[in-house]
Amino acid sequence: MRTLLIIAGILLAAAGQAAQPTWSWLGGVRLELLPAIVAYAALSARRPAHVVGWGAVAGLAQDSLSAAPFGMTMATFGVAALGLWALRDWLDRGLPWVQLVAGAAVSLAAGGVAVWVVGVTPVALVKLVWIAALNAALTVVVFFLVDLARLQLGMEAE
């Protein structure tokens, strides 16, 4: 049941990304929910297989709704999530700055590879940093909302 809920959440987040226009007031980018979800999974799950699994599902969901090379985001999300998971003992997931850094790290990892593929230009690098900053902020919101939902539903941490 929990697995189905998580997959449904990931698919909804991916669909939300694809349904969004690019927001001119955000500098012509769209908000990405999936890096925040991957960061959440990385700092919340106990088993590395789960972390990589959720990262892969999120990456595949994004790739399937994008013109990106299929599987590229799956790999970057998975690796970034595993890296964060490896550091979880030194990180207090309840601290907002940890959540910020985790969201930014996942976003930078996925975006960095994307920039490398589409071509490194000064504008692309500025955009990369800006998107990472937005995703970092969004990650804090996602942590708060998902923790709250889990508390309400009585779902224990993995």
Added chain:
Amino acid sequence: MAGQKTRYVLKHKDWVIIGLVALGWVMFLGQPTAVSARLRGALARLTSPLVKLGDWFPTVRSRRELAAENRNLRTEIEALRQRERTAREMARENQRLERLLEMKGRIPHSTIAARVIGRDASNWWKSIQIDRGLQDGVRENMAVVNADGLVGKTVAVTRGEARVLLLLDPDCKVSALLEESREPGVVQGVTAQARCEMLYVNRAATVKPGEVVLTSGLGGIFPRGLPVGAVLEAGLDAQSGMYQRIALEPAVDFHRLEEVLVIVRSQ
């Protein structure tokens, strides 16, 4: 004497009151409009609270009925407004489809009309998703247009939908030419930006701002003569110095894509 006058007045007090009222009425009628309006306002303020007392009288039932009728009318108005919004949206859609049909008439190939159902989930690629796929005859590398001009080409096609790589994406390269000077070049998107440019244009060519850029028909994907954009500014390519690099204003507003045509001929 005074006592006699008082007694006379008291004896005929009704007539005195009537006379005073009549006099007041005549005076009131003779007042300038502003003053009479002020008087009317003052009186209305005095009497309005009394009007509300009417709620306590038998008419209270009809007021309730009025309130209910009011509620019903408001609901009806909201429903009509909703219907009006839908009608307006349909009229707009009709206009767009009419323009799309005009474009369809200008293209000497068979086309498939499709609706845009999604955008790119990533911030790094420029693509859209349409609701036509293999079962409708859509295949990879088919040109996609709307009423204004070239939108892009299909890149990934599944049974019921297809992904269209937009002209704004650096991976979407289009062989094009300047309408007046007939100088050829290649149009492609600019990395990480929502604009496109024309590359490899002869450095000796005269390029005028506003000049229209059309597809050249070379390459086999995009038919000849589709509007691509207009020249914003031209300059020498800084990297090679051998060609001109032209910034383009795309013919299509990529933020407002709703219906498109997939051109089938090129397979």
